[in-house]
Amino acid sequence: MAIVSNSTSLARAADERPIIQAQGVYKHYVTGGKPLTVLRNVSLTIPRGQFVAIMGPSGSGKSTLLYLLGGLERADSGIISVADQSLDAMTGDDLAQYRGKSIGFVFQSFYLVPTLNALENVALPGVFAGLSRDERDQRAVKLLGALKMSDRLDHRPSQLSGGQQQRVAIARALFNNPPIIMCDEPTGALDSKTGKRVMELLKHLHTRQGKTIVVVTHDMNVAQYAERLIAIRDGEIEDDRFINGASPVHESEEINDAD
Amino acid sequence: MMSELASLAIHNLMRARARLFMTAGGVLVGTTAVILLIALTIGLQNAAERGIGQSSSLTEIQVYPNYGMFYMGGGGGAVVESDSEVPVLDIATVRSFWNIPGVAAVIPIVELQGWAEFISDDYRGGGQIIGVDPRLLPYLGVTMQQGELLLEGDTIVVGGYVGQNFYDPESETYEPISLDLMTAPLEMMIYNSDGSDTREYDIQVGGVIVPGNSYDYSVLMPMDRVLDLNEYITGQPLDPDTFTFSRVIVRASSRETTQSVSDALREMGHSAGGMGDYLTELNKFFGTLRLMLGGVGGVALLVAAFGVANTMTMAILERTREIGLMKAIGATDRDVLFVFLLEAAMVGILGGVAGITVAYGLQNLINTALANAPQGQQSGMMFLPVDVSQLGGELVVIPPELALFALALATSVGVLAGLYPSLRAARMTTVTALKTE
Known part of the structure; x- marks a missing residue:
């Protein structure tokens, strides 16, 4: 994987049209009969092509923010618009289509379908996008090839290593060529070396393909790959700054666990 | 898409094949049960209808005077004592039957008002003597086994079983003896009402009616001949003003109009019955039987539905x-x-198709076994109004509509059972x- 880590890519973010906008977002959960405010008056703007890391401790609401931006959940109040489309106004079907077309999700535990092989897993979004089998297979083969997985097409997830599984998941996220990739602890289930390679892959997608990337993590080593760091605590944005000349990632001994 | x-x-x-086959197996059993049980009632009903015999008897309505009883509605339900004038089958009334829509023929019958005995050499026999207008004979709708349907002079026509019911009066035990009445010498002996006198007549049988209808034990004679005999028996001369017929056979123009003609006759206050009514009752009986047996099969299908629902619920839990x-x-x-609905529907379809296949297989098996079974061992089915000899080796009959219905049923069982988990x-x-x- 010849991934070039280009930490001076901020210049590329000159395109300042916001792709993601959130204004005064609240989200409450009811747990054990008690209402819990997970997000409190969160507002943020992410320009097209930016690599953003959202950091915070467990229960800070960082994952919930990602799910709201990705249209996996609806906000209780506030406005979220992505690519000039208001998510609040969308019907369930519109939202599903939005997720399929505009967002590629990468999750901590990959969420590959265990009975499908790598190729079929990557091609799965094409089923709901209504692509023919030939189209799906062609595109999936290409994507897996680009991720150096050509010799693993017919392997089931159980026959793949963690890093390989996450690469399949990233290929799946790229399947419909979405402008935005959203990652929820993408390295959380991987050892630090494999995690590093996954992050380099994401960085590559950012620099070479101009993808807008939002990564939720509680690992500073992961956050280092971003251009911008948003820190969340108790449902509120605590800090939001650019980390342009980010220092190279240190080898980390710690095995990250789930949020 | x-x-x-x-x-x-x-x-x-296909990822959980064992579970799929077990769940579909449940639908299979239910489908097979529904098909076979309904097919059984179809086979039995066919046999019963065949047992009724010629279709001509289905349009025949026997009309009797009401003898002081007034039947309400069809089928002989409630019986009410009538205060009003009892309708009788006098000449004018019978003539008016022609005006009922759907009537093809009105055949008045005069019955012998006494006793007649038939003697052939050493043997004796009997029969119900009825007088018919010879011109109306073709409307009886009967076919002849021997001879022809003709009443002239001393020539008479007998029902199919009259010749088989002779006996030897000298014998210790009663044993029916069959005679060919067309060739055997025959005398008829008539007793008058107080038993003080008898008359004997030489008679000639000119025709025998095919058995299997309401004339099996009848002896048909010209009507005026029977009227003469009745004058002798009662010692009373015939009075056209008070004369009434014993009964009237009304023939409807088709099987469909039989019911309405029967109803019209009952409305006039007469007692009307016939094979058409029997057939209606028979259809009702088999309709009920089909519902009951179909319901039993339905229970099996219901159990299968819970199996499908369970499988789908499990699948959804596993695949959350x-x-x-x-x-x-x-x-x-x-x-x-x-x-998910499609998965459930396919379990239903798979089970349904397999169930239909098994049902057809069992149909062949059962019918073949029945055809090869030794005769006379089918007494177990005597409770049914069915002549088992009429089955013709088809106890189980699966029409294509039944198979399609079962497939639709199995599919909807799958869909309905899968609906809640899928939602x-x-x-x-x-x-x-x-x-x-």
């Missing part, structure tokens, strides 16, 4: 995270619903589904 989702559903089904993922990568609620899957919130362990 649909076909893409369908192949996904098929893939999902997968459902969340499908939604995250662009599946709508409707896509998810479609995939649950479709309505699951994406994040909740994804985070399910």
Whole structure:
């Protein structure tokens, strides 16, 4: 994987049209009969092509923010618009289509379908996008090839290593060529070396393909790959700054666990 | 799009093959039970209808005077004592029967008002002597086994079983003796009403009616001959003003009009009955039987439905995270619903097709076994109004409509059983589904 880590890519973010906008977002959960405010008056703007890391401790609401931006959940109040489309106004079907077309999700535990092989897993979004089998297979083969997985097409997830599984998941996220990739602890289930390679892959997608990337993590080593760091605590944005000349990632001994 | 989702559903089904076959097996048993039990009633009903004999008897209505009883409605339900004038079958009344719509023929009958005995050499026999207008004979709708349907002079026509019921009066035990009445010498002996006198007549049988109808034990004679005999028996001369017929045979123009003609006759206050009514009752009986047996099969199918529901519920529990993922990568609620409903429907279809196949196999097996079974061992079915000899080796009859109905039923069992679990899957919130362990 010849991934070039280009930490001076901020210049590329000159395109300042916001792709993601959130204004005064609240989200409450009811747990054990008690209402819990997970997000409190969160507002943020992410320009097209930016690599953003959202950091915070467990229960800070960082994952919930990602799910709201990705249209996996609806906000209780506030406005979220992505690519000039208001998510609040969308019907369930519109939202599903939005997720399929505009967002590629990468999750901590990959969420590959265990009975499908790598190729079929990557091609799965094409089923709901209504692509023919030939189209799906062609595109999936290409994507897996680009991720150096050509010799693993017919392997089931159980026959793949963690890093390989996450690469399949990233290929799946790229399947419909979405402008935005959203990652929820993408390295959380991987050892630090494999995690590093996954992050380099994401960085590559950012620099070479101009993808807008939002990564939720509680690992500073992961956050280092971003251009911008948003820190969340108790449902509120605590800090939001650019980390342009980010220092190279240190080898980390710690095995990250789930949020 | 649909076909893409369908192949996904098929893939999902095939991933748990053992469970699929067991669940579909339940539907199979239910479908087979429904088909076979209904097919059994169809076979029995066919046999029963065949047992009724010629279709001519289905349009025949026997009209009797009411003898002071007034029958309410069809089928002989409530019987009410009548205060009003009892309608009688006098000449004017019988003539008016022609005006009922759907009547093809009105055949008045005069019965002998006494006793007659038939003697052939050493043997004696009997029969119900009825007088018929010879011109109306063709409307009786009977076919002849021997001779011809003609009443002239001393020539008479007898029912199919009259010749088989002779006996030897000298014998210790009663044994029926069959005679060929067309060739045997025959005398008829008539007793008058107080038994003080008898008359004997030489008679000639000119025709024998095919058995299997209401004339089996009848002896048909010209009407005026019977009227003469009745004058002798009663010692009273015939009075046209008070004369009434014993009964009237009304023939409807078709099987469909039989019921309305019967009803019209009953409305006039007469007692009317016939094979048409019997057939109506028979159809009611088999309709009820079909519902009952179909219901028993339905219970088996209901059990199978719970199996399908259980399997689908389990599948959805197991695949909760997968459902969340499908939604995250662009599946709508409707896509998810479609995939799971289709899985349930395919369990139904698979079970239904297999059930139909098994049912046809069992049909062949049962009917072949029945055809090869030794005769006279079918007394177990005597409670049914069915002449088992009429089965013709077809106890189980599966018409194509029944097979199609069963397939539709099995499919809807699958869909209905899968509806609730599938709706649950479709309505699951994406994040909740994804985070399910």
